[in-house]
Amino acid sequence: MLNALKIQAFDPRNAQEHEYAAANRMENRMRAEREPDDPPVTLEEDIQRWRNIPPFIDVKAWGVWNEDRSELIASASVAVLHVEQNQHLAEVEIEVLPAYRRRGLARRLLALCVDVARQENRRLMMTATTSTVPAGGAFVRRIGGELGLAMHTNQLLLADLDRNLVHRWLERAEQNRADFELVCWDGAYPASELDAMADFLEVNNTQPRENLDMEDWHITSEHLREFERSMMAQGLRRWTMVVRERATGKFVGYSEITWHPSRPQILEQGGTSVVEAYRNRGIGRWLKAAMLDKITRELPDAKVVRTGNAFSNAPMLKINDELGFKPYRTRYQWQVETQKALNYLGARQHERAYDQSTAD
Numbered sequence: 001m002l003n004a005l006k007i008q009a010f011d012p013r014n015a016q017e018h019e020y021a022a023a024n025r026m027e028n029r030m031r032a033e034r035e036p037d038d039p040p041v042t043l044e045e046d047i048q049r050w051r052n053i054p055p056f057i058d059v060k061a062w063g064v065w066n067e068d069r070s071e072l073i074a075s076a077s078v079a080v081l082h083v084e085q086n087q088h089l090a091e092v093e094i095e096v097l098p099a100y101r102r103r104g105l106a107r108r109l110l111a112l113c114v115d116v117a118r119q120e121n122r123r124l125m126m127t128a129t130t131s132t133v134p135a136g137g138a139f140v141r142r143i144g145g146e147l148g149l150a151m152h153t154n155q156l157l158l159a160d161l162d163r164n165l166v167h168r169w170l171e172r173a174e175q176n177r178a179d180f181e182l183v184c185w186d187g188a189y190p191a192s193e194l195d196a197m198a199d200f201l202e203v204n205n206t207q208p209r210e211n212l213d214m215e216d217w218h219i220t221s222e223h224l225r226e227f228e229r230s231m232m233a234q235g236l237r238r239w240t241m242v243v244r245e246r247a248t249g250k251f252v253g254y255s256e257i258t259w260h261p262s263r264p265q266i267l268e269q270g271g272t273s274v275v276e277a278y279r280n281r282g283i284g285r286w287l288k289a290a291m292l293d294k295i296t297r298e299l300p301d302a303k304v305v306r307t308g309n310a311f312s313n314a315p316m317l318k319i320n321d322e323l324g325f326k327p328y329r330t331r332y333q334w335q336v337e338t339q340k341a342l343n344y345l346g347a348r349q350h351e352r353a354y355d356q357s358t359a360d
Helices: 017-034 043-051 105-119 134-142 163-176 191-206 221-233 283-298 314-323 338-359
Strands: 006-009 057-065 072-081 089-096 124-130 146-157 180-186 237-245 251-259 266-274 304-310 326-337
Touching: 006 105, 017 043, 017 057, 017 072, 043 221, 057 105, 072 105, 089 105, 105 124, 105 338, 124 134, 124 338, 134 326, 146 314, 163 283, 163 314, 180 283, 191 221, 191 251, 191 266, 237 283, 251 283, 266 283, 283 314, 304 314, 326 338
Parallel strands: 089 124, 266 304
Antiparallel strands: 006 057, 057 072, 072 089, 124 326, 146 304, 146 326, 180 237, 237 251, 251 266
16 A cells, blocks of 8 residues: 555665665665666665765655565655756656556655755756666656756677777877876875866866756866765775876866776776867877776776767767777656646646545
């Protein structure tokens, strides 16, 4: 019975041990649906992720417990960034286990999310779904959501990597070494480079946003360090490669990968960007080739590299296609006007009241 299911607030930074354990079990069941090839995430990793959310991100979350209060079967969260940009946005996530869908749980959780968005004066809610869980996209459409950005998650099987192509790209990059140097960092950015990296990462604002109602993000060095602290607390590893212009000392391009030692076979490609004035000089291929060369030499357990690319990001798609990346799944980023979601909830409440009156 729906009324037997209890919705309870979940404080990700300060939950009880049994709450963390139940949330981890549910998250792994949802991950198995989204990413059936991947191993589960450990309880400790999830706990550290929740406990180390950066302080400038305010998160409200809820879990739905099953009839005997032993397992979580649905969850929702609203994240609000207290920064100067995009103060109209709230990030929303709602998940329901397959056996409990089409029972009104997502709608009940949506009502809680809408309340938070209104209290925070956020006129737009953003959420993401994947092609592997089509029920998510169907729900977002029902509540009035519009597609803002579609991205391929592309995957490279390292066993299929053309090593000769990588070596050719590295040889071609030698012509750039007189003017540029390639630097690699393992882990956090050096303290001496933090301000420069915060300025340089503005380059990510040039990546396609398609129809997203989103302003440029301007990350500070303090925010950057908080993100890194959260990453390190989870036990994640990161390699960052940057290309620096020798004459000016400026960073002109970068590429990153992250992975967790408990899942060494799966590498996640983070950002790869080149400053516009330095494009078409082979710097992107240099970064990609150098990273893949390092991976194949130093990470023997690695099996796949995954990366996300907007459908409209033709230059990066071209590089990844040449390297042998293949489509793995599709990620959709949606935007829902808070008022539209409120209207949907009101209409559904009216329908339920009408159904009850006719039944009586």
